[in-house]
Amino acid sequence: MPFIKPLPEWQATGTEPPLSLKQMGWQMGVKPPSDYFNYLQNRSYEALKELQEKAGEVKTVNNQAPDINGNINVNVDTSTLATKEELTTHLADYIKHPAYGITKSLISNQYAVDIEPSPTIYTEGMGLVLRLTATSSAVDSISVNINGLGGKALRKANGNTLNNLKAGGIYSFRYSTLGNGGAGAFILQGEGGEYGNAGPNDVRVGKTFGTEEGIKQGTFVGYGIGDEIPIEKLDAPLGYMNMPRISSMGAQPSTQYHKDSLKYDHSTDSLIIANTNIIYKYKANTTAYIGQYTAPGSPIYYLQVDEDYGFIYVDADGRGRNISKMDINFKVLWKTNVTIFSSFYGDLVGNAPGNNGVAAAESSNSYVWRWNKDGGLVWGGYQGIADTYNLCLTSAPNGDVYVAVQQSNSIHKIYKFDGLTGVRTEVTLNSIQLNPVIKLRFNKVHNRLIVIFQNSGMQVRAASNMGLQYSYSGITNMKNAEVDNEGNIYVTSGSGANAVGGMITKFSHSLSILSQTIIGLTESVAAIAIDKTPGKEYPDVYFGGQYTVATRSKQTVGIKQ
Incomplete structure (x- = not known):
């Protein structure tokens, strides 16, 4: 279309104004020269003229020139273009391209979904991509219902049931009229290869593997180069497997005075050793010397350590006098004012774990006391346990005190004193006959009392009523025992069958033998301590004797390798 308005012709070129005038513009009182106006009008005319001349150049499209009005008619070949009807048919062709839908619900293991355009039947090869809004059953067969056409099973490529589908997951399917035994099914696409026959016991612990039922955890405990095999897993005759030794400390426990002369403190990872009238402390994992305490009297009879807090309970003045509580640096925090006579077999002092105080018994006059963590007497005094020949003591985490007694008439009893009130209950141990209880230990993992006899084995009793749970006999000359964080029991013994040079037997909490190791000392193994570091399945074992x-x-x- 041509331009109609004539150009404002102006031939006088004039003079271009200076830059300062262009920037500041006309100011009040200024009389512009006529050449400035001629310049502006001439430039406007030239610009409009150029625009009309350029815009008016003849153009062609597909060799078609514009008509008198500037319009161009273009002929387009539409023979290869789809019609509207053909496009509608294509959109509904879910074989050529899959439909996409978000499930509306999951009811009775069937997903419901609507897609657009809506299909009228399920056809062979029909594609469907689903985003799930709910997690399916992990065991039952799953189906899908599209636009109310009826449910069709979802299957794996091998025909197996498909389940354990996850909310938020996007899954691709193709319909097969032969699937599900000819009833038709949507087959999962892109699943991958077939699964083998590996089971949980074929795959190492901590590793996962795929199965028809989904991901499973391995249960096989295997060992490779650089791994450590627990002794109890080795197929070796009981009593003939040596326990590997790592290192030795510079002091030996005074087992001639008291078998509990070796203790482990996991709060500082240190080993505490009583030797005559000196207590030594070593770093357990490096054997580095830390420090020592010397009692004014000799020897030290009693040593207990709070394994959670590192507090030491000891007859700080020696010879059973004044049971004291020390911190990890051997500073005496408080002392009792009682004297505990020594006992060849038993333990007369036992602390309650978790910084819950300490208890003590006096063997000749039937006295039992309990003090709280600050040294205050909770209860105590004469208990009327007549004709006492030998006794030993331990404490539970709640402060309850257990005392095993052998009387001169060979009647054996265990007394339980309530930690708060001192109220006493008792149970009689039958048919023991001149076989003293040499150790009481408390299994806080299973809340049970462990009773060690010198010559006829051991028992596990319920903490609540002291009823017998498990028993074992078969090891003679037992010396000491400790319990690890799993409730396993480690018992030391002296000479006897398969026990020349001392032996350590590891029992489960139900008294099944897990391992038996010969130590190879020139004496019985008397002192023992266990690494109580939390989470350590096979803790280090510390042992010693009168000459070791x-x-x-x-x-x-x-x-x-």
């Missing part, structure tokens, strides 16, 4: 320095050993052996 404290030794650190492990319950595993390494595999070399």
Whole structure:
């Protein structure tokens, strides 16, 4: 279309105004020269003229020139373009391209979904991509219902049931009229290859593997180069497997005076050793010397350690006098004012774990006391336990006190004193006959009392009523016992069958033997301590004797290349 308005012709070129005038503009009182106006009008005319001349150039489209009005008619070949009807048919062709839908519901293991355009039947090869809004059953067969056409099973490529589908997951399917035994099914696409026959016991613990039922956890405990094998897993005759020794400390426990002369403190990872009238402290994992305490009297009869807080309970003045509580640096925090006579077999002092105080018994006059964590007497005094020949004591985490007694008439009893009130209950141990209880230990993992007899084995009793749970006999000359964080029991013994040079037997909490190791000392193994570091399945074991320095050993052996 041509331009109609004529150009405002102006031929006088004039003079271009200076830059300062262009920037500031006309100011009041200024009389512009005529050449400035001629310049502006001439430039406007030239610009409009150029625009009309350029815009008016003849153009062609597909060799078609514009008509008198500037319009161009273009002929387009539409023979290859789809019609509206053909486009509608294509959109509904879910074989050529899959439909996409978000499930509306999951009811009775069937997903419901609507897609657009709505299909009228399920056809062979029909594609469907689903985003799920709910997680399906992990065991039952799952189906899908599209636009109310009826449910169709979802299957794996091998025809197996498909389940355990996850909310938020996007799954691709193709319909097969032969699926589900000819009833038709949507087959999962892109699943991957077939699964083998590996089961949980074929795959190592901590590893996962795929199955027809989904991901499973391995249960096989295997060992490779550089791993440590627990001794109890080795197929070796009981009593003939040596426990590997790692290192030795510089002091030996005074087991001639008291078998509990070796204790582990996991709060500082240190080993505490009583030797005559000196208490030594070593770093357990490096054997580095930390410090020592010397009692004014000799020897030290009693040593207990709060394994959670590191507090030490000891007859700080020696010879059973004044049971004291020390901190980890051997500072005496408080002392009792009682004297505990020594006993060849038993323990007369027992602390309650978790910084819950300490209890003590006096063997000749039937006195039992309990003090709280600050040294205050909770209860105590004469208990009327007549004709006492030998006794030993332990405490539970709640402060309850257990005392095993052998009387001169060979009647054996266990007394339980309530930690708060001192109220006493008792149970009689039958048919023991001149076989003293040498150790009481408390299994806080299973809330049970462990009773160690010198010559006829051991018992596990319920903490509540002291009823018998498990019993074992078969090891003679038992010396000491400790309990690890799993409730396993470690018992030391002296000479006897398969026990030359001392032996450590590891029992489960129900008194099944897990391992038995010969230590190879020139004496009985009397003192024992266990690494109580939380989470350590096979803790290090510390042992010693009257003539043997404290030794650190492990319950595993390494595999070399």
